[in-house]
Amino acid sequence: MITDLTDPGTDAHERIRTAAVLLFARQGYAATSIRDLGRAVNMTNAGIYHHVGSKEALLADLMRVAQQGLNSATERMLATAGGPSDRLALLIGSLTAVHACAPLTTSVMDGELRSLTPGSAARDEIIVLRDAYEAHWKRTLADGVAEGTFRVADQKLTRLALMSMCTGTSEWYRPDGDSTLEQVCAEFVTIGLAAVRAPVQVTTSPDFSLLPDLPWEPPDVQHDPRPDEARR
């Protein structure tokens, strides 16, 4: 993980991406200039363009790698899972954990799709990846309902509610807060299984070693207070 964005010793390509994740997450893509990025890595705006094709290509790159990481980690985890309840618990736990561990990367991933030019190949590729990820949720819910394990009024509604709960984690979770990551995941899994009326069962935390490696998540420089009590 990059720890000093201005240190010319570490690979500039990586430092730029790390700074981009930080600034895009904090201020938004549109409000971040190439010159902001340059300042963060101690370079001129022209220097940035030696490492990056364009501002939009940089964003697309971050988003694609992050989404690919989530997809492959999810597939890796689901490979060992059993029935729909197990699989749903895994989906909830891992999505929550990723958003807690990489809040900046995930908030760019979740929130900046609209900044990619409609119809561009880069954007379409990311949408395909995202749809592939969501397909795991759809199939899991459908399987659970089909075999009678789950009882839900509307599968889409349930899925979107649970995913919102998980992705919202990036907006408030703090490693030094009142709950540990394991507690949050366990609590969310419990809520999720209750939402689909699955029979109560012992739930296990996701295997954190299987979580995606999101390579450009900045270190926790981000200690501005957040929503709760927050003068954000």
Place this chain on the structure above:
Amino acid sequence: MITDLTDPGTDAHERIRTAAVLLFARQGYAATSIRDLGRAVNMTNAGIYHHVGSKEALLADLMRVAQQGLNSATERMLATAGGPSDRLALLIGSLTAVHACAPLTTSVMDGELRSLTPGSAARDEIIVLRDAYEAHWKRTLADGVAEGTFRVADQKLTRLALMSMCTGTSEWYRPDGDSTLEQVCAEFVTIGLAAVRAPVQVTTSPDFSLLPDLPWEPPDVQHDPRPDEARR
């Protein structure tokens, strides 16, 4: 409600605010120019400034009115409510309903706080309003835990999870979708009460006539597909 943003017959002040909600929600505040706004209401950028002090003041205005509407509607509803379970059901149902009925206004309200200059009076005022709103959730949860109705591992965690679920509604709910607004609210209330281990009870929809009037929510011009299946 404004239906034709370009019709000079209706009040220009209202048309500008309606267009601003639409564009800020779709593209984000930073990516929306005053000229974009002018184009939407058939005016030049200079014309906009006859009705608006500055771009940032316009955003602050939208956010303040929206948050005030939510606060006063919530207080109106809570005035008639009974115990913590009733109150929590009301909070969940009304927050969900507002995000479903006014997705554009609420997504600006929820997502553009970072676009207001840190330390500005306008921003501070909105933060105070938001904190006042969240206090209703905090008090309700604390009351329920204190009197033994609720059992939660961590009140903050529970509150933020439930609020994320409710606010996420603005990203996917479609009035012509598979679920009615009443179904969504009922489902979310059920999930929420399960999350705090409250004894099961018959839940009623919030009284929709008591919901806030968010005056600049654009009509459903916004029929671009959304997250699910979505090439957003």
Place this chain on the structure above:
DNA sequence: CCGAAACGACCGAACGTTCGGTAGGAACCA
């Protein structure tokens, strides 16, 4: 004939991006 509403023209600043140039080091040949 007055005030509100909107216009065209414009400002300085900042934007994304490009370009020519250069410092420094590796690679190669003599």
Place this chain on the structure above:
DNA sequence: TGGTTCCTACCGAACGTTCGGTCGTTTCGG
């Protein structure tokens, strides 16, 4: 060993465009 040739990494300066915002003027209903 010295000289030539590259290449990577970056800089300073500038490009055309767009930004938020201002100005003086015009239009026009009451």
